[in-house]
Amino acid sequence: MHKTGKKGLSLARRLYTSRILGLALGLLVVSAALYPLDPAPWVWGFMLSNGLLWPHVSYQWARRSTVPYHAEHRNLVIDAFLGGFWVAAMQFNPLPTAVTLAMMAMNNVAIGGLRFLLVGAVAQVAGITVGIFMFPFASVPMTSPAQLYACLPLLCLYPLALGWICFRQAHTLGRQKRELLALSRTDSLTGLLNHGAWKDRLNEAFQHCRRQSPDGAGHGVIALIDIDHFKAINDTYGHGAGDVVLRQLGKLLGQNLRATDIVGRYGGDEFGVILPDLTLLSAVQAMEGLRERFTAQDYGRDPALKVSLSIGLAAFTADYADATAWLDDADQVLYEAKTSGRNRVVCQRHRPVLEASAV
Structure with missing residues (x-):
C-alpha cells in the first residue's frame, strides 16, 4: 500500500502539469468550435470550469485520497468522458474532434498502454453518448480557419510537453536502475564490491x-x-x-x-x-x-x-x-x-x- 501511495503521488504530480497545459490548450480548441454554435451560458461556465478548475481539483482529489494511484486513474477516466462530451458538444467538427481525440489517446497510451487506451475509449464513447443526448446532432459544421489556428497550439505544444515528461521519467528510471544495480553490487558498510x-x-x-x-x-x-x-x-x-x-x-x-x-x-x-x-x-x-x-x-x-x-x-x-x-x-x-x-x-x-x- 505504501509503494502504491508513493507511485500514485508521483503520477498525480506528473499529470498535474500536463493536465493544466492540455486542458488550457483544449479550452482554446473547444471555445473556437462552440462559439459559432451559440451555446447556452451554462455550457460556457461548465467549459471554463473543466479547462481552468478541474486540473487543480483532480490533483487535490488524488493527493488526499487513501490510494492516490487509483484516484488518478479515476481522474483520467473522467478526462476521457469529458473529452467525449465536448466532441458531441462541438457537433463533431472534423478538425477539433480529431485533435481532441488524438491528444487524449496519446495521453492514455503514455500513461497505461493499450489497456488504458481501451478504457479511455469506452469512457469517451460514454461521454459522446451523453453529449448527443444533451446536444442533439444537427449537421457536421465545416472547420473554419479560426478553428484551425485554435487547434495548432494543442497540436504542437502538448505532444512536446508529453514527450518531455516521458523523457524525464525514462531518465529518472534509468538513473534509479543504475543506482539499484550499484547497491546490489556494493557492500553497505565499506562501500567496496560485495x-x-x-x-x-x-x-x-x-x-x-x-x-x-x-x-x-x-x-x-x-x-x-x-x-x-x-x-x-x-x-x-x-x-x-x-x-x-x-x-x-x-x-x-x-x-x-x-x-x-x-x-x-x-x-x-x-x-x-x-x-x-x-x-x-x-x-x-x-x-x-x-x-x-x-x-x-x-x-x-x-x-x-x-x-x-x-x-x-x-x-x-x-x-x-x-x-x-x-x-x-x-x-x-x-x-x-x-x-x-x-x-x-x-x-x-x-x-x-x-x-x-x-x-
Whole structure:
C-alpha cells in the first residue's frame, strides 16, 4: 500500500502539469468550435470550469485520497468522458474532434498502454453518448480557419510537453536502475564490491590473465586479507568498534592501492584484492606496506585497540583450470598465515615469506 501511495503521488504530480497545459490548450480548441454554435451560458461556465478548475481539483482529489494511484486513474477516466462530451458538444467538427481525440489517446497510451487506451475509449464513447443526448446532432459544421489556428497550439505544444515528461521519467528510471544495480553490487558498510560482484570481477581477471599470459608469468595476483582476532574485537570493544575497523580497512585499501586493483569485501572480516599485471614480488611489497599501515592505525575512542592483518597471496599460473582454483590457492596460504602466527604476508607454494612479529 505504501509503494502504491508513493507511485500514485508521483503520477498525480506528473499529470498535474500536463493536465493544466492540455486542458488550457483544449479550452482554446473547444471555445473556437462552440462559439459559432451559440451555446447556452451554462455550457460556457461548465467549459471554463473543466479547462481552468478541474486540473487543480483532480490533483487535490488524488493527493488526499487513501490510494492516490487509483484516484488518478479515476481522474483520467473522467478526462476521457469529458473529452467525449465536448466532441458531441462541438457537433463533431472534423478538425477539433480529431485533435481532441488524438491528444487524449496519446495521453492514455503514455500513461497505461493499450489497456488504458481501451478504457479511455469506452469512457469517451460514454461521454459522446451523453453529449448527443444533451446536444442533439444537427449537421457536421465545416472547420473554419479560426478553428484551425485554435487547434495548432494543442497540436504542437502538448505532444512536446508529453514527450518531455516521458523523457524525464525514462531518465529518472534509468538513473534509479543504475543506482539499484550499484547497491546490489556494493557492500553497505565499506562501500567496496560485495562477495558476488568481486567474484564476477575475479572471473574476468582470470580470463584476462589467460589471454595475456599463456605461460602464466607475472600477469596477476590475488590477495586474501583477514583481520586477526576479529571476533575478540567485537566481544571486547563491541560491534560498533568492529564496524569502525572494517570501514578503516576498506578506506586504507582504497587509498593505498592502484586504481586498476579490484577490492571487495569477501565476507565477514575477510577482504579480497585482485592485483592485475603485477608480479608476485611487487604484490608482496604492496601488501606488506598495507599491513604495516593498518597495524599502526590509532582508534581514538578505544586507544587500547590494536589490530593486525594476515594476508595470503597467490600469483596466476597457467596450471589453474579456473578462477576458483586460483582463489583456493590464495585461501590456503591465508590459512597458513593465520596458523603460523598471524600478522604476516604469506605466498603460495612455500615461496619466500615476509613476516612481522605477532601482536
